[in-house]
Amino acid sequence: EVQLVESGGGLVQPGGSLRLSCAASGFSFSSYSMNWVRQAPGKGLEWVSYISTTGSAIYYADSVKGRFTISRDNAKNSLYLQMNSLRDEDTAVYYCAREVYPGNYFDSWGQGTLVTVSS
Amino acid sequence: SYELTQPPSVSVSPGQTASITCSGDKLGDRYVCWYQQKPGQSPVLVIYQDNKRPSGIPERFSGSNSGNTATLTISGTQAMDEADYYCQAWDNTTPVFGGGTKLTVL
Numbered sequence: 001e002v003q004l005v006e007s008g009g010g011l012v013q014p015g016g017s018l019r020l021s022c023a024a025s026g027f028s029f030s031s032y033s034m035n036w037v038r039q040a041p042g043k044g045l046e047w048v049s050y051i052s053t054t055g056s057a058i059y060y061a062d063s064v065k066g067r068f069t070i071s072r073d074n075a076k077n078s079l080y081l082q083m084n085s086l087r088d089e090d091t092a093v094y095y096c097a098r099e100v101y102p103g104n105y106f107d108s109w110g111q112g113t114l115v116t117v118s119s
Numbered sequence: 120s121y122e123l124t125q126p127p128s129v130s131v132s133p134g135q136t137a138s139i140t141c142s143g144d145k146l147g148d149r150y151v152c153w154y155q156q157k158p159g160q161s162p163v164l165v166i167y168q169d170n171k172r173p174s175g176i177p178e179r180f181s182g183s184n185s186g187n188t189a190t191l192t193i194s195g196t197q198a199m200d201e202a203d204y205y206c207q208a209w210d211n212t213t214p215v216f217g218g219g220t221k222l223t224v225l
Contacts, residue, residue, distance in 0.1 A: 035214070037162075044205060044216060044217075044218050044219040045154070045156075045162065045205050045207075045216040045219070046216065047213065047214045047215070047216065050212070050214075059212050059213065061213070095161060095162070100167075103150060103152075103167055103168045104150070104209055104214070105150075105152040105164060105167040105168070105207070106152075106154075106162075106164060106207075106214075107164050107167070107173060109161040109162050109163070110161065111161055112161055
């Protein structure tokens with residue numbers, strides 16, 4: 001069974017940093033590209049970042065470019081999101097999602113971890 | 120940037136057919152997928168590549184995509200189908216989500 005388990009969320013002050021993790025199991029993690037998608041309270045889904053299987057290709061949403069860094073450790077079956085210079089508008093539930101190719105759709109999602117940016 | 124537009128809400132009576140639209144410029148030239156999200160839960164893929172159903176998704180869920188509009192159709196809608204639904208397509212290397220549609224079964 002595919003499992004994605006996020007962790008690392010919490011309350012942080014504006015300007016602070018946080019590192020999210022996503023532990024993958026039940027599939028060959030190194031064979032899949034991965035993404036972070038977030039959802040602000042009461043709002044819709046917003047894509048945040050993408051990383052290819054080897055980490056050679058990385059993309060970010062304009063809203064987080066220069067502040068967030070995605071990475072992965074295939075040996076540890078883990079995905080990460082380093083978030084710096086956090087803003088109020090970064091408050092959201094952050095999901096990691098497995099991307100299937102071809103078709104480029106997200107077939108598995110974690111349960112999400114809540115990040116709250118507030119003073 | 121590419122935008123996908125969904126109606127904020129759709130209502131349907133139990134047993135009837137619900138249609139949720141997703142509009143975007145030349146959307147028919149792109150693959151569309153749909154996600155269902157119930158309150159407090161993570162999104163679940165219900166349609167991919169316009170009209171394919173993942174294993175475990177009931178046959179009452181179907182999809183189509185042509186011109187500027189993609190449509191998620193739920194036939195014989197059940198109370199358990201009440202949820203938010205999001206369409207998604209790609210703009211080059213960036214996935215784009217629609218704003219979401221709240222489906223109410225009443």
